[in-house]
Amino acid sequence: xxxxxxxxxxxxxxxxxxxxxxxxxxxxxxxxxxxxxxxxxxxxxxxxxxxxxxxxxxxxxxxxxxxxxxxxxxxxxxxxxxxxxxxxxxxxxxxxxxxxxxxxxxxxxxxxxxxxxxxxxxxxxxxxxxxxxxxxxxxxxxxxxxxxxxxxxxxxxxxxxxxxxxxxxxxxxxxxxxxxxxxxxxxxxxxxxxxxxxxxxxxxxxxxxxxxxxxxxxxxxxxxxxxxxxxxxxxxxxxxxxxxxxxxxxxxxxxxxxxxxxxxxxxxxxxxxxxxxxxxxxxxxxxxxxxxxxxxxxxxxxxxxxxxxxxxxxxxxxxxxxxxxxxxxxxxxxxxxxxxxxxxxxxxxxxxxxxxxxxxxxxxxxxxxxxxxxxxxxxxxxxxxxxxxxxxxxxxxxxxxxxxxxxxxxxxxxxxxxxxxxxxxxxxxxxxxxxxxxxxxxxxxxxxxxxxxxxxxxxxxxxxxxxxxxxxxxxxxxxxxxxxxxxxxxxxxxxxxxxxxxxxxxxx
Amino acid sequence: xxxxxxxxxxxxxxxxxxxxxxxxxxxxxxxxxxxxxxxxxxxxxxxxxxxxxxxxxxxxxxxxxxxxxxxxxxxxxxxxxxxxxxxxxxxxxxxxxxxxxxxxxxxxxxxxxxxxxxxxxxxxxxxxxxxxxxxxxxxxxxxxxxxxxxxxxxxxxxxxxxxxxxxxxxxxxxxxxxxxxxxxxxxxxxxxxxxxxxxxxxxxxxxxxxxxxxxxxxxxxxxxxxxxxxxxxxxxxxxxxxxxxxxxxxxxxxxxxxxxxxxxxxxxxxxxxxxxxxxxxxxxxxxxxxxxxxxxxxxxxxxxxxxxxxxxxxxxxxxxxxxxxxxxxxxxxxxxxxxxxxxxxxxxxxxxxxxxxxxxxxxxxxxxxxxxxxxxxxxxxxxxxxxxxxxxxxxxxxxxxxxxxxxxxxxxxxxxxxxxxxxxxxxxxxxxxxxxxxxxxxxxxxxxxxxxxxxxxxxxxxxxxxxxxxxxxxxxxxxxxxxxxxxx
Numbered sequence: 001x002x003x004x005x006x007x008x009x010x011x012x013x014x015x016x017x018x019x020x021x022x023x024x025x026x027x028x029x030x031x032x033x034x035x036x037x038x039x040x041x042x043x044x045x046x047x048x049x050x051x052x053x054x055x056x057x058x059x060x061x062x063x064x065x066x067x068x069x070x071x072x073x074x075x076x077x078x079x080x081x082x083x084x085x086x087x088x089x090x091x092x093x094x095x096x097x098x099x100x101x102x103x104x105x106x107x108x109x110x111x112x113x114x115x116x117x118x119x120x121x122x123x124x125x126x127x128x129x130x131x132x133x134x135x136x137x138x139x140x141x142x143x144x145x146x147x148x149x150x151x152x153x154x155x156x157x158x159x160x161x162x163x164x165x166x167x168x169x170x171x172x173x174x175x176x177x178x179x180x181x182x183x184x185x186x187x188x189x190x191x192x193x194x195x196x197x198x199x200x201x202x203x204x205x206x207x208x209x210x211x212x213x214x215x216x217x218x219x220x221x222x223x224x225x226x227x228x229x230x231x232x233x234x235x236x237x238x239x240x241x242x243x244x245x246x247x248x249x250x251x252x253x254x255x256x257x258x259x260x261x262x263x264x265x266x267x268x269x270x271x272x273x274x275x276x277x278x279x280x281x282x283x284x285x286x287x288x289x290x291x292x293x294x295x296x297x298x299x300x301x302x303x304x305x306x307x308x309x310x311x312x313x314x315x316x317x318x319x320x321x322x323x324x325x326x327x328x329x330x331x332x333x334x335x336x337x338x339x340x341x342x343x344x345x346x347x348x349x350x351x352x353x354x355x356x357x358x359x360x361x362x363x364x365x366x367x368x369x370x371x372x373x374x375x376x377x378x379x380x381x382x383x384x385x386x387x388x389x390x391x392x393x394x395x396x397x398x399x400x401x402x403x404x405x406x407x408x409x410x411x412x413x414x415x416x417x418x419x420x421x422x423x424x425x426x427x428x429x430x431x432x433x434x435x436x437x438x439x440x441x442x443x444x445x446x447x448x449x450x451x452x453x454x455x456x457x458x459x460x461x462x463x464x465x466x467x468x469x470x471x472x473x474x475x476x477x478x479x480x481x482x483x484x485x486x487x488x489x490x491x492x493x494x495x496x497x498x499x500x501x502x503x504x505x506x507x508x
Numbered sequence: 509x510x511x512x513x514x515x516x517x518x519x520x521x522x523x524x525x526x527x528x529x530x531x532x533x534x535x536x537x538x539x540x541x542x543x544x545x546x547x548x549x550x551x552x553x554x555x556x557x558x559x560x561x562x563x564x565x566x567x568x569x570x571x572x573x574x575x576x577x578x579x580x581x582x583x584x585x586x587x588x589x590x591x592x593x594x595x596x597x598x599x600x601x602x603x604x605x606x607x608x609x610x611x612x613x614x615x616x617x618x619x620x621x622x623x624x625x626x627x628x629x630x631x632x633x634x635x636x637x638x639x640x641x642x643x644x645x646x647x648x649x650x651x652x653x654x655x656x657x658x659x660x661x662x663x664x665x666x667x668x669x670x671x672x673x674x675x676x677x678x679x680x681x682x683x684x685x686x687x688x689x690x691x692x693x694x695x696x697x698x699x700x701x702x703x704x705x706x707x708x709x710x711x712x713x714x715x716x717x718x719x720x721x722x723x724x725x726x727x728x729x730x731x732x733x734x735x736x737x738x739x740x741x742x743x744x745x746x747x748x749x750x751x752x753x754x755x756x757x758x759x760x761x762x763x764x765x766x767x768x769x770x771x772x773x774x775x776x777x778x779x780x781x782x783x784x785x786x787x788x789x790x791x792x793x794x795x796x797x798x799x800x801x802x803x804x805x806x807x808x809x810x811x812x813x814x815x816x817x818x819x820x821x822x823x824x825x826x827x828x829x830x831x832x833x834x835x836x837x838x839x840x841x842x843x844x845x846x847x848x849x850x851x852x853x854x855x856x857x858x859x860x861x862x863x864x865x866x867x868x869x870x871x872x873x874x875x876x877x878x879x880x881x882x883x884x885x886x887x888x889x890x891x892x893x894x895x896x897x898x899x900x901x902x903x904x905x906x907x908x909x910x911x912x913x914x915x916x917x918x919x920x921x922x923x924x925x926x927x928x929x930x931x932x933x934x935x936x937x938x939x940x941x942x943x944x945x946x947x948x949x950x951x952x953x954x955x956x957x958x959x960x961x962x963x964x965x966x967x968x969x970x971x972x973x974x975x976x977x978x979x980x981x982x983x984x985x986x987x988x989x990x991x992x993x994x995x996x
Contacts, residue, residue, distance in 0.1 A: 113907070113940060114907050156729055167703055180963075184959070186956065190942065192940040192942070193874065193941065194700075194873070195944075196701075196702060197701050199511055202960050204736035205733055205736070205967075208733050209731075209732055225784045225786055251757065254760065290786075292785070292786055292787065294827045298821075299824075344729070346726070350647055378726060378754065379648040379754075379756060380755075381724065415725070419730065421730070421731045432730050435712065435718045435719075436718040436734055438716070438718075439712075439971055442971050443732050446966045446970035446971075447966070447967065458731055459731075
């Protein structure tokens with residue numbers, strides 16, 4: 001006898017056909033995590049495996065899926081490339097996972113208007129390549145551009161490569177097509193003109209909303225003319241803290257770099273472990289200039305002088321190019337331990353030295369192996385990305401998450417903020433926003449009153465249990481087990497994945 | 509003051525579908541020009557109302573007190589109102605949604621015209637006293653009170669060898685906060701206002717202090733994007749008291765280079781090419797002869813003038829100037845003039861006052877290549893209406909041009925409405941263009957805009973559930989009897 005889910009399956013197959021509705025155990029397992037592994041213990045609280053995975057190809061199909069949800073009551077969870085790190089695109093109560101990667105067309109590139117219309121499931125790399133081929137430039141892409149989708153990164157709202165000169169994905173957005181909870185598609189702006197800060201521009205609200213307000217199906221992005229040249233230059237320092245004055249001087253200079261990356265020696269140690277030809281571990285500042293060649297030549301002279309004045313030694317052009325070419329492959333060291341957890345935060349540039357020192361102290365306290373790299377967001381702020389090696393098969397991962405929580409608190413104490421919300425870090429949102437956090441629930445309830453989209457990822461933690469008293473976890477309690485396990489981690493042995501790592505062919 | 513109050517009242521007044529189609533624009537016109545003969549009595553009554561009390565606040569504490577009074581959490585005696593006013597009970601009786609008593613704000617300066625629906629009683633806050641500007645000289649960020657003039661920010665930043673990230677689109681003596689509570693536009697060649705603001709702090713409708721953003725860093729991936737919401741329509745759901753804005757380094761050499769054109773087609777082609785150079789210019793402003801005369805004094809070098817801020821060291825300035833001249837080929841004269849912001853505060857204010865006498869109706873947003881068509885049409889519109897029309901404008905590296913038409917006409921409502929309508933009509937004939945003004949928002953009834961407006965109104969209601977900030981007006985307010993006869 002068919003149960004409720006069997007009927008739901010038939011309905012979905014009627015909408016999409018059998019090839020684009022999946023419910024097998026292997027497929028649902030694959031969709032039960034994102035870039036980071038889900039701690040096994042968390043399965044006591046959440047159901048990560050979706051009941052169904054659906055792969056729509058058109059906005060009309062997405063609309064029909066949303067209407068189906070209204071009948072079935074199954075939660076909808078949108079997913080792009082699965083490159084998120086905090087469970088934003090992972091189900092918490094099963095339901096229907098909407099994988100957008102079949103909606104991956106670049107619909108239009110307009111060379112005259114310098115715009116691109118692209119579907120939500122296209123990767124940033126695909127969009128970048130199409131723009132480049134048309135003589136244009138998509139100036140801002142996420143660090144995971146190879147796999148990160150347009151809709152995914154807009155929903156997560158982070159910063160990426162090119163932020164120093166061009167801002168964030170939000171600054172590229174002209175218009176979004178979003179399927180709302182009533183099963184209608186809304187245009188948040190205009191494909192033709194930039195509504196900017198107009199009160200009638202609804203687009204910015206969806207940036208960083210983690211897919212909790214509607215399903216983004218299409219985006220119109222602003223492009224720029226293709227630069228004559230992209231020129232990376234790199235400088236080595238004895239420590240990253242020693243490079244901070246040079247970076248501050250760079251921010252105050254007449255040169256406007258396209259991108260500035262700061263690599264801690266710890267980061268390059270791990271890279272060296274897996275790539276023997278990688279640069280020797282040292283603190284590195286990689287400055288990328290973009291634009292007309294004559295500007296870049298003069299810009300390089302200015303940067304050379306600033307870095308030299310702060311004790312930076314210029315690295316070979318090939319090294320700089322290699323570092324830049326590796327920008328989309330930032331975490332090869334994942335293979336050292338079989339897992340990696342990345343933390344993200346923005347801190348004021350003036351506090352970078354302190355942020356690094358406190359991160360190192362935290363690493364030592366928790367006896368972990370931590371690498372750090374960073375990227376300038378603007379002249380005043382820097383995004384810091386500490387990450388730690390993590391064996392996903394070991395029983396300790398939840399304990400290591402104490403590092404994530406503690407690092408994010410450091411960012412707040414330094415006047416910055418952690419980045420990323422999602423399933424596992426929603427409990428920190430009140431601390432991040434203070435009283436303004438009280439706006440979160442009204443926003444969700446105004447645009448998605450029935451809680452159809454990705455509920456439990458923004459202002460509350462929803463569990464897999466559907467009983468009063470168990471449906472939600474109070475935000476204030478959520479961090480307690482992680483902290484308690486963190487204390488245990490301090491008692492345990494020091495991590496030694498990198499020391500034990502033996503590369504392919506037995507080489508170290 | 510509230511665009512959403514205007515929108516809500518208009519919707520209520522045209523709720524009957526037949527009316528919606530037939531009388532909407534006539535109604536907007538009658539409301540805008542206060543044509544009382546053409547309006548029903550209840551609507552006239554709404555339009556005649558005004559705030560009960562105007563308070564010039566000195567600090568955020570006073571703002572909080574005003575909001576608490578509106579919420580009934582504090583007596584109104586200190587504000588010259590009896591304490592037993594009905595608002596004392598608004599929270600407890602749950603009558604807040606129907607009672608228009610609340611807190612409203614006014615900008616320091618309005619570029620265009622007033623909102624249609626005035627506050628329906630309540631407390632209006634003059635934020636001019638919140639005029640502190642803090643530039644620490646180390647970080648590229650400044651704290652700016654809502655009432656602080658942009659020029660003060662510019663001068664303080666200049667002392668620290670910095671520049672504000674954005675400049676006023678029209679040289680009026682705006683407060684920085686007018687970008688949120690008013691209709692001021694700020695932008696540079698590279699940045700829009702929303703990307704130049706780190707944080708909007710203020711007092712929410714529940715009386716609590718809130719930060720929609722972070723003081724020293726931009727807000728990214730922290731959940732719902734409160735910063736952009738606050739920049740776009742923050743004054744509709746909170747009383748903003750201060751902004752944290754981004755500054756940029758002032759280059760060692762800054763030049764204001766001037767290129768004159770005798771033909772709008774050549775000007776537009778030059779603008780399009782300019783935005784394709786990939787060079788980081790500081791600003792790119794447009795004006796006609798008359799506006800030039802007010803901004804710089806003297807005779808303009810041509811009928812259409814492009815001013816570009818070029819900064820850098822000597823070598824970069826030379827390279828950028830050379831590239832600029834190649835891009836804007838077609839000019840008839842060139843030169844260099846004083847940076848338009850480097851005046852004394854008094855001179856800047858006096859110049860702003862001259863512009864303040866001119867009638868502005870909004871801003872035409874279009875592709876740079878279409879800027880010439882927009883300018884031509886503004887001029888012909890003026891001629892057809894018997895007034896002299898001109899323009900100011902800006903161009904951004906995105907390829908977008910912002911043309912601000914102005915008219916030598918008295919600022920009386922009928923004239924404003926008529927010219928606004930004319931600009932809206934002429935924009936329809938230009939490809940990839942939009943008329944950005946409050947009247948244009950009211951007129952626009954395209955299906956997708958209407959749907960978006962529904963969502964925005966719903967959102968705003970949710971963010972200020974008790975309608976303590978900029979409460980809506982209602983055509984038929986229910987009389988509230990707090991002390992029914994015999995029970996008082």
